[in-house]
Amino acid sequence: MAELLSNWFEDERILENYVFPPEKRPGELVVPIGKANVPIVDLHDEENNTIHHIMKVSQDFGLFQMRFILSYLLLLEQVVNHEISAELMTGVMKGRLQYINISICPSNTIEFFRATVGPFVIALRDLGSRILGLISKGLGLESKYFAKELSEDCTLTINHYPPCPNPSLSLGINKHTDPSLITILLTGEVPGLQALMDGQWMGVETLPNALLVIIGNQLEVVSNGKLKSGIHRVVTNAKEARSSAAFFINPTKSCIVEPAKALVEAQNSEPLYKAFQYKDFFKAYTDASSGDIVAVLEAFKIKNS
Numbered sequence: 258m259a260e261l262l263s264n265w266f267e268d269e270r271i272l273e274n275y276v277f278p279p280e281k282r283p284g285e286l287v288v289p290i291g292k293a294n295v296p297i298v299d300l301h302d303e304e305n306n307t308i309h310h311i312m313k314v315s316q317d318f319g320l321f322q323m324r325f326i327l328s329y330l331l332l333l334e335q336v337v338n339h340e341i342s343a344e345l346m347t348g349v350m351k352g353r354l355q356y357i358n359i360s361i362c363p364s365n366t367i368e369f370f371r372a373t374v375g376p377f378v379i380a381l382r383d384l385g386s387r388i389l390g391l392i393s394k395g396l397g398l399e400s401k402y403f404a405k406e407l408s409e410d411c412t413l414t415i416n417h418y419p420p421c422p423n424p425s426l427s428l429g430i431n432k433h434t435d436p437s438l439i440t441i442l443l444t445g446e447v448p449g450l451q452a453l454m455d456g457q458w459m460g461v462e463t464l465p466n467a468l469l470v471i472i473g474n475q476l477e478v479v480s481n482g483k484l485k486s487g488i489h490r491v492v493t494n495a496k497e498a499r500s501s502a503a504f505f506i507n508p509t510k511s512c513i514v515e516p517a518k519a520l521v522e523a524q525n526s527e528p529l530y531k532a533f534q535y536k537d538f539f540k541a542y543t544d545a546s547s548g549d550i551v552a553v554l555e556a557f558k559i560k561n562s
């Protein structure tokens with residue numbers, strides 16, 4: 258088996274630049290890992306029930322897990338694979354800040370990975386359209402509302418977190434919301450993801466046959482604040498490496514994102530957010546990536562003077 262970068266952890270020290278400032282450290286991890294009551298939405302339920310459930314949990318928590326059919330999961334399991342080679346992992350680790358976009362470059366060494374990622378991405382695009390179709394109905398919008406520019410730009414990110422000698426000093430990923438429309442996350446078997454639910458960090462444990470859906474900032478805007486972006490972070494552990502695969506469904510860079518007019522009218526209210534080009538939002542998000550990412554959305558709010 259190729260040598261994995263996760264072997265780095267055999268050096269027992271935590272590297273200095275991985276130590277978070279005291280106010281951002283998770284501290285002694287008192288939060289029980291794997292104990293969150295993340296709601297489960299069943300895509301095979303009767304449509305109105307599923308829509309109702311998605312809308313409710315997206316308003317309350319901004320994330321939910323979703324049971325899904327097995328044939329897709331077989332593909333997914335291959336993607337988060339601990340035999341990903343050191344070369345690929347090195348490429349991944351070189352990416353910027355906390356997460357990295359993998360470009361599927363033509364190279365024999367990643368033939369397996371390419372062959373797996375292709376069907377994986379097609380499956381997730383299809384799944385994403387189904388979820389967005391249900392959400393558009395739940396918001397009272399036409400069923401294809403999200404079908405074009407709002408969801409055309411997808412990115413697959415593989416995250417890899419080597420074991421950390423002192424998890425109380427560091428985080429795998431700092432507290433954030435995703436800049437996407439929605440994110441579909443394969444969390445893998447090793448716990449580490451935490452969601453802020455009712456003001457408390459809760460360890461997320463997904464079922465073996467489930468994926469996690471996270472409401473992103475753009476859906477919060479389009480829904481005029483009705484659906485909430487899920488706040489989440491990743492903690493590390495001292496024993497096991499963890500991998501996850503995140504599929505971000507994003508607007509195209511030139512897409513104009515704004516609260517859906519039909520929704521604002523139906524609510525008989527005012528838009529809470531300005532109209533903006535997605536590329537401007539994304540720039541503000543990446544510029545803030547070492548600061549308070551959760552606050553970025555605030556800057557796009559219409560201020561009532």
Ligand SMILES: O=C(O)CCC(=O)C(=O)O
Pocket residue numbers: 356414416430435442444449450489491500501503
């Ligand atoms: O690794 C995880 O479970 C979460 C990853 C994540 O939040 C992200 O890539 O934005």
Ligand SMILES: [Fe+2]
Pocket residue numbers: 433434435489
């Ligand atoms: Fe995230």
